[in-house]
Amino acid sequence: MAQNVGRNSKSESLFHLADTAERANFPGSSAEQVVTNGDSYVKTIAKRFFKNKVAVVSLGIFITMILIAVFANQLAPHARDASVGRFQAAPYDNFFLGTDDIGRDTLTRLIHGTQVSMIVGICSVAIYVVIGTSLGLVSGYFGGFIDATIMRVTEAFMSFPFFLVILTLVSLLGSGIWVVTIVLGVLSWPPLCRLVRGQVLTLKEQDFVLAAEATGYSTFGIMFVHILPNVISPILVNATFGIATAILTEASLSFLGVGVQPPRPSWGNILSQAQSIRVLTSEPWRWVPAGILIFVAVLAINFIGEGLREAIEGENKG
Amino acid sequence: MVAEVKEKQSIVEISGYKQYFNEGKRNEVRAVNDVSFNIYKGETFGLVGESGSGKSTTGRALIKLGDITGGQILYKGQDITKIKGRRNLLDFRKSMQMIFQDPYASLNPRITVKDIIGGALKVHGLYKNSSERNERVYELLEQVGLSKEFANRYPKEFSGGQCQRVGIARALAVEPDFIIADEAISALDVSIQAQVVNLLKELKKENNLTYLFIAHDLSMVKYISDRIGVMNSGRILEIAEADELYQAPLHPYTESLLSAIPTPDPESERNRIRTEYDPKYHQYEDLTKVGLHEIAPEHYIYCHQDEVEVYRKKREKLLREGQKYA
Numbered sequence: 033m034a035q036n037v038g039r040n041s042k043s044e045s046l047f048h049l050a051d052t053a054e055r056a057n058f059p060g061s062s063a064e065q066v067v068t069n070g071d072s073y074v075k076t077i078a079k080r081f082f083k084n085k086v087a088v089v090s091l092g093i094f095i096t097m098i099l100i101a102v103f104a105n106q107l108a109p110h111a112r113d114a115s116v117g118r119f120q121a122a123p124y125d126n127f128f129l130g131t132d133d134i135g136r137d138t139l140t141r142l143i144h145g146t147q148v149s150m151i152v153g154i155c156s157v158a159i160y161v162v163i164g165t166s167l168g169l170v171s172g173y174f175g176g177f178i179d180a181t182i183m184r185v186t187e188a189f190m191s192f193p194f195f196l197v198i199l200t201l202v203s204l205l206g207s208g209i210w211v212v213t214i215v216l217g218v219l220s221w222p223p224l225c226r227l228v229r230g231q232v233l234t235l236k237e238q239d240f241v242l243a244a245e246a247t248g249y250s251t252f253g254i255m256f257v258h259i260l261p262n263v264i265s266p267i268l269v270n271a272t273f274g275i276a277t278a279i280l281t282e283a284s285l286s287f288l289g290v291g292v293q294p295p296r297p298s299w300g301n302i303l304s305q306a307q308s309i310r311v312l313t314s315e316p317w318r319w320v321p322a323g324i325l326i327f328v329a330v331l332a333i334n335f336i337g338e339g340l341r342e343a344i345e346g347e348n349k350g
Numbered sequence: 351m352v353a354e355v356k357e358k359q360s361i362v363e364i365s366g367y368k369q370y371f372n373e374g375k376r377n378e379v380r381a382v383n384d385v386s387f388n389i390y391k392g393e394t395f396g397l398v399g400e401s402g403s404g405k406s407t408t409g410r411a412l413i414k415l416g417d418i419t420g421g422q423i424l425y426k427g428q429d430i431t432k433i434k435g436r437r438n439l440l441d442f443r444k445s446m447q448m449i450f451q452d453p454y455a456s457l458n459p460r461i462t463v464k465d466i467i468g469g470a471l472k473v474h475g476l477y478k479n480s481s482e483r484n485e486r487v488y489e490l491l492e493q494v495g496l497s498k499e500f501a502n503r504y505p506k507e508f509s510g511g512q513c514q515r516v517g518i519a520r521a522l523a524v525e526p527d528f529i530i531a532d533e534a535i536s537a538l539d540v541s542i543q544a545q546v547v548n549l550l551k552e553l554k555k556e557n558n559l560t561y562l563f564i565a566h567d568l569s570m571v572k573y574i575s576d577r578i579g580v581m582n583s584g585r586i587l588e589i590a591e592a593d594e595l596y597q598a599p600l601h602p603y604t605e606s607l608l609s610a611i612p613t614p615d616p617e618s619e620r621n622r623i624r625t626e627y628d629p630k631y632h633q634y635e636d637l638t639k640v641g642l643h644e645i646a647p648e649h650y651i652y653c654h655q656d657e658v659e660v661y662r663k664k665r666e667k668l669l670r671e672g673q674k675y676a
Contacts (some may be wrong), residue, residue: 041555072462073459073460073504074503090436104480184351239451239452239455239456240455240456241459241460242410242415242450243448243450243456244458244469244521245415246415246443246447246448247443247469247470247473247520247524248440248443248444248470248474248524249469249473250436250471250473253473254507257461257469258458258461259357261458261460261461262458262459262460264460294559317614319608
């Protein structure tokens with residue numbers, strides 16, 4: 033038998049001995065091939081993501097938009113709600129995108145609208161990621177009665193006519209940027225909850241979860257230290273797409289006049305000026321830029337999400 | 351090996367352990383049917399049997415991963431089903447650890463080796479600050495024959511053998527008294543199996559450990575075990591000291607298992623006849639006098655009371671004839 037494979041008490045030499053023995057005996061065996069780069073999971077995914085040019089450009093656009101939102105007050109050339117120029121004027125002097133029907137600068141209002149879109153997009157997603165992830169983890173991990181209850185609640189939430197609920201809530205709670213954000217956050221978690229639950233169902237059967245339990249981790253510890261890091265990537269992808277959806281929904285609500293209320297500008301309520309035939313046909317500067325911004329923002333975020341998904345799936349395959 | 355254990359003190363006593371899955375439903379599975387054995391302090395108890403014989407289920411029940419259907423499991427005299435409360439459970443977990451079959455699946459792919467081993471230390475509050483933790487992690491890695499540069503790596507960067515060493519380091523981190531090795535070497539290449547088994551033997555000596563070694567590879571089990579239990583379809587069929595079991599395998603199922611061990615001799619391999627075993631052999635209709643009966647000291651067979659004499663004669667004959675299974 034294998035008595036000849038001795039174990040040296042000096043660890044350094046032992047390790048080399050063991051290691052070379054393993055490789056020497058099985059030079060071609062795939063089981064013994066070792067990935068040699070020392071990169072962490074995040075780093076490998078980041079590397080793969082940055083190879084995707086469309087995604088990188090999109091990320092640039094998204095970051096620019098966030099910066100515009102943060103520094104809206106400094107960047108805007110005019111006062112936000114003040115009548116500073118001619119009425120309904122096409123671009124002139126330093127009103128690069130013209131003015132609206134009461135002489136407010138369109139560019140200024142678009143810049144402030146970016147702030148609204150970013151706040152609604154990012155904050156509502158933050159809210160629903162917390163709710164969806166926690167419920168999904170609990171549901172998948174505990175199973176049984178708890179799982180059944182959470183799943184029925186999820187189904188109930190998913191079967192609501194989304195817009196109708198928002199319209200009702202907004203009319204009850206009053207409209208405004210934070211109401212829209214919170215309502216979107218509280219209503220959009222079910223798909224993420226299901227996604228996380230599904231992942232947890234497969235993960236909890238794996239040996240490393242049993243090992244964690246045998247080690248002595250508490251239930252809470254197993255869920256957050258061992259299972260959560262393994263579901264972060266699908267959550268991230270879902271959240272990215274979620275930002276795009278939230279921006280679109282906010283724009284639609286504001287367009288209908290139940291979202292962000294004037295005089296505070298948002299891309300949606302700027303766009304709603306195009307409800308008048310005259311504006312739609314003869315004053316394109318008042319609504320085309322807002323439409324383009326919504327389009328570009330949603331497209332960029334979707335490309336980022338797609339890039340992330342590809343980077344992560346590639347990682348899982350390799 | 352056995353002579354080392356002078357005063358035999360049981361660390362584990364399992365009696366009448368049963369495990370049914372989906373109990374009462376149409377798809378009920380009786381994974382373990384009435385298993386009883388004990389493990390002495392300081393020994394290595396090997397549990398062998400084919401896939402689905404309930405040996406891993408027994409190991410998992412022993413370390414309290416799930417509830418048992420029936421019977422009693424005592425660890426250090428304490429009924430493990432009566433361990434309640436976080437504090438008591440942690441004490442139990444600190445005393446008993448497990449090494450898993452699949453070296454990759456048993457390590458969390460998103461956590462570095464340092465955090466895998468350090469996590470066990472953290473859960474049991476075994477360090478005061480991070481430098482003490484790192485010291486201990488490096489020490490453990492060294493103990494299992496890995497260099498400390500491995501600490502910041504992820505499990506996927508390791509070979510199977512190295513992963514299993516990390517798993518062993520994790521189990522050792524809490525300084526347990528008892529370790530269950532659940533098919534700990536089955537997923538490894540043969541040469542690495544030998545290294546890991548040697549490492550386990552070495553660690554046992556250094557840390558005064560007791561092992562429950564679950565496996566289906568009889569040659570490795572013989573090499574490491576003091577006593578061996580043979581399981582089939584949820585029952586223990588034979589328990590004996592390792593040397594005795596190989597010299598005088600009494601139960602037909604044990605004979606069948608032993609006859610399947612390959613030998614490094616082509617001539618004997620060509621002529622070897624595998625003894626077939628029919629599980630009907632131990633399915634008695636009337637169970638009143640059926641159970642584990644002592645044939646010789648420390649040698650038990652699952653049989654009918656009337657068969658005891660037959661087995662005793664068989665044992666004497668086998669011992670007279672000398673060693674049959676190497």
